[in-house]
Amino acid sequence: MELSINKEFILSTAKEILEFDSPTGFCSEIIEKIRNIVGSFGYSFELTNKGCGIITVNGVSNERVIGLSAHVDTLGAMVRSITSDGKLKFSLLGGPIVPTLDGEYCTIRTREGKKYTGTFLSTSPAAHVYEDSSSKIREPKNMEIRIDENVFSKDDTLKLGICPGDFIFIDPKTTVTESGFIKSRFIDDKGSVSCLLGLLELFNREKIIPKYTIKILISTYEEVGHGSSYIPSDISEMIAVDMGCIGDDLSCTEYDVSICAKDSGGPYDYNMVTKLVNLAKDNNLKYVVDIYPMYGSDVGAALRGGNDIRGALIGPGVHASHGMERTHYSALENTIKLLYLYLNE
Structure with missing residues (x-):
């Protein structure tokens, strides 16, 4: 598939927000930074009482509201x-x-x-x-x-x-290499935040109106388990965009979009996962399907919070999670492409 994804914007945005201090519980400053980026694209930005951001992208139809989430809080x-x-x-x-x-x-x-x-x-x-x-x-x-x-x-x-x-x-020690690697602490999950901002930049630049209304949650307490425990009530399905796991018997690499079938909270919605797999396969994306043995997501927090939603989890493959992490630009690009396909299918 051909999408005019703005590589320079994504890498520069990733570097900027990776270098911005935002440990869990101290995110008001980076949320304001994200509000300004989103405002430059003309999309609305609201704050929840606990400081999470909600970005609304109006679609052709309001018949369904699809939630996306990524967390800006770090270790x-x-x-x-x-x-x-x-x-x-x-x-x-x-x-x-x-x-x-x-x-x-x-x-x-x-x-x-x-x-x-x-x-x-x-x-x-x-x-x-x-x-x-x-x-x-x-x-x-x-x-x-x-x-x-x-x-x-x-x-x-x-x-x-x-x-x-x-x-x-x-200190995150953020570096972007000429070969396309991003190495830094806290790519989990600022790499995914960069993917969502890159998707918004694409929608704005190409004047794309998605098929259904999208609400993007930028959560601020994911690292301590309750990032998206509250979500807007009109969301019926939600995709958490968070790092893909690499290591042991998993298939994921730093170049893939990872589709998670199950994590420590249980299986994700079968039909959503199947749809994501088929879209990735049919459009020749570099993707894998994996089970994450020690992992929880914003979708898990939303479900535990009592929200009646279907949920899925995808994200760019990230090596050495919770340590000195690394990913490649191609993993971010594959993630953006899969999100675009899902939202416009």
Whole structure:
């Protein structure tokens, strides 16, 4: 199929939002950024009470309303306590692979908006000093954050305005390569958000009116399980657009759109999954069908919230989820194409 997908827009948008700090529970700033992007296309943008965004694209018919979702919240951390020598103990937001945090740069944001940089480290950080510097298990109780300020005591850190409950932003280290790879933390799920924004850019540029009205949910608490537990009542079917899993006995690669038949919450709607598979197959998209062994989605949250919907899950294949992730532009493109086909079939 031939679609004039704007590769430059998608990659630049992905880089911009990947570099934008938005750990789960701290998403108002990035939601405002997305509101501005969507507003430039002329689509309406509403906020729910808990800060999720709802974008409406009017279709030729209102006979059905199709929901799409992607989450803009990411993994992160929060200050738990301050040590006697002024370092920070932390509590995780979501489930990052903790050993990958050792040595990572971060930013601490106080309630007053001050920002201080720091580094996640093991409590045995020096090979020349600690016998267990390599072997100590990397988990929060054995780690702390070294702040880049002149602090020597708990009081010194408190005087900076840093307190328990302050958010900690993990440096995403976003890079887009000449060969089309995006490597960064938090491609889960900002890669999918970029897909949805790319779809809107296509609709706006080509003056495309979809067959049915679409409501796109940008959720802000997916990483802690209740991102789209509320959805508009007129949505009858919903596709969560979230990362495709790679590894073990799964078929997905960084070039595919992955169609999930089942995750830890159970099977997705049979007819929707079948339709997605047939559309991908008939249009020669690079796709796979997989079962995700340890995974939940915004559709799962919506169903647990009591919404009477059919649901499916697709997304670009992402390697090394919840660690140093990577995908390829072609996976984003295949995802956009499959969404377009589904919405206009």
